[in-house]
Amino acid sequence: MHSFLSNKWIKVPIFLLCLVPFGLLVWRALTGNLGPNPVETLQHTTGDWILRFLIFTLCITPLRKLLKLPELIRFRRMLGLFAFFYACLHFLTYLGPDQNFSLAAMSKDVAKRPFVTVGFTAFVLLIPLALTSTAGWIRRLGGRRWQMLHRLIYISAVCGVIHYYWLVKSAVLRPLAYGAIVGVLLLWRLGDWLIRRGRTVAVAPKTQRASANSQ
Amino acid sequence: MLLQRKPELTYADVTPKDVYFNRRKFLKAMGITGVAALAGRNLLNLASPSRDVYAATKFTGLSKSPFSTTEKETSYQDATHYNNFYEFGVEKDQPAKNSQNFRTSPWTVSVEGEVTTKRKFTMDEILKLAPLEERIYRHRCVEGWSIVVPWIGFSFSILAKLVEPTPKAKFVAFESFWDLGQMPKARPELAGIEFPYVEGLRLDEAMHPLTLLSVGMYGESLPNQDGAPVRMVIPWKYGFKSIKSIIKIKFVSKEPPTTWNLSNSREYGFYSNVNPSVDHPRWSQATERRLGDIFRHKTLMFNGYQDQVASLYTGMDLKKYY
Secondary structure (H helix, E strand, O other): OHHHHHOOOOHHHHHHHHHHHHHHHHHHHHOOOOOOOHHHHHHHHHHHHHHHHHHHHHHHHHHHHHOOOHHHHHHHHHHHHHHHHHHHHHHHHHHHHHOOOOHHHHHHHHHHOHHHHHHHHHHHHHHHHHHOOOHHHHHHHOHHHHHHHHOHHHHHHHHHHHHHHHHOOOOOHHHHHHHHHHHHHHHHHHHHHHHHHHHHHHHHHHHHHHHHHHO | OOOOOOOOOOHHHOOOHHHHOOHHHHHHHOOOOHHHHHHHHHHHHHHOOOOOOOOOOEOOOOEEOOOOOOOOOOOHHHHHOOOOOHHHOOOOOHHHHHOOOOOOOOOEEEEEEOEOOOEEEEHHHHHHOOOOEEEEEEEEOOOOEEEEEEEEEEEHHHHHHHHOEOOOOOEEEEEEOOOOOOOOOOOHHHHOOOOOOEEEEEHHHHHOOOOEEEEEEOOEEOOHHHOOOOEEEOOOEOHHHOOOOEEEEEEEOOOOOOHHHHHOOOOOOOOOEOOOOOOOOOOOOOEEEEOOOOOOEEOOHHHHOHHHHHHHHOOOOOOOOO
């Protein structure tokens, strides 16, 4: 498993797999199979895939630790960037067919509609993450600051779920399911952080010097 | 009254009931199953191309209505595969799939409450009440999409006058069919609304000539997913007011409860008139997307039926009575 995940070429099939939802949409668009409301189909499908890729991205850290597969980190950036890719498509289907490509109309809508505001927030928060996703930016920002910045994905994911929840009329099961998954993934981090903090506090007096050296 | 009906159109013009209802059963009774059914399906499709074999028979000799719009009709495919009919699932494509075995025969509609003559109507009797008209109406969903549908039916007032509402009758309450056996998805925890689906109109709204008791669309009886065998169509109100698959009509003295209002009273009022200047709390109602279009267009006051219905609401604050 370790060598499989570390394989140089393994990213290629995963990359292609991440493109499948996009490919299917293009195929359906070209063959006129997007259903009676094509714009809505594009919006809902891309919206679903943003949440899924955010969830995949958020799964990496817990899975690395729980399964003891540190190699999984190699896929995190790609998954996060695919979330951003689908978010861009989602945003374009809103800016175009819904707002006639008018930034003025869009700003008014974003300001007025809480469900749009929260969705737009989720999208905007992903922009700095996508821009600073390179190794160069990690170096420039420093690991700690970079990590702090990239915690914005938590807020983005929560905003994304709220956006979906506020959109539906009464069928809240699906947005709630996404919410539950995101909730579990964030709670795991909280738990993990509390445990680590507890451990650090407990061992701090004895190993202060040693840990200071090792960091 | 503007309506010009052709009195020569009689019930004899309507396809016989045993053909009209459940053609699928009819096919089964003829022993057409399995592979043979496919052949039968193809034959029937040749007779009425692009129509689902389960959609029932054509109505002929329909009279035209001055209320009809000249706007382009939504395609039959779109109007029958993009439905809000939560009894058959909450996704737009589910009702078309999940309603195919819905039994709409025998069917009776019970008319009760503040009327001189309480009675039950069979579908046969309803079809005989008046000459059927085709009315091409705009239909605007509260979600912001719209369609143009050639409905078939007659003014609800014809049925109402027949049962003679008493002076106490101020509202009309409607109730949809509900059976978990046939509608396993019709549960509050799945759909987020209560069942059976109930709707209501003020008596003067119900008696308005535009208010249609519909038994068909696109020249045929209603497909199951569009509210077979009989539904209401109130074109100046959001689509959810146009209740489907009606089994009970009750004339009442007080404003009756309505399903979406029970579910969320802040978002869905009793009146729910199409009104571009009164937004849904979460989204704008200023524009709508016609199915088949990419871009949105402006929504009209009372869905474009202002001239006919605005007088019903004279002096009312439509922001308050949304």
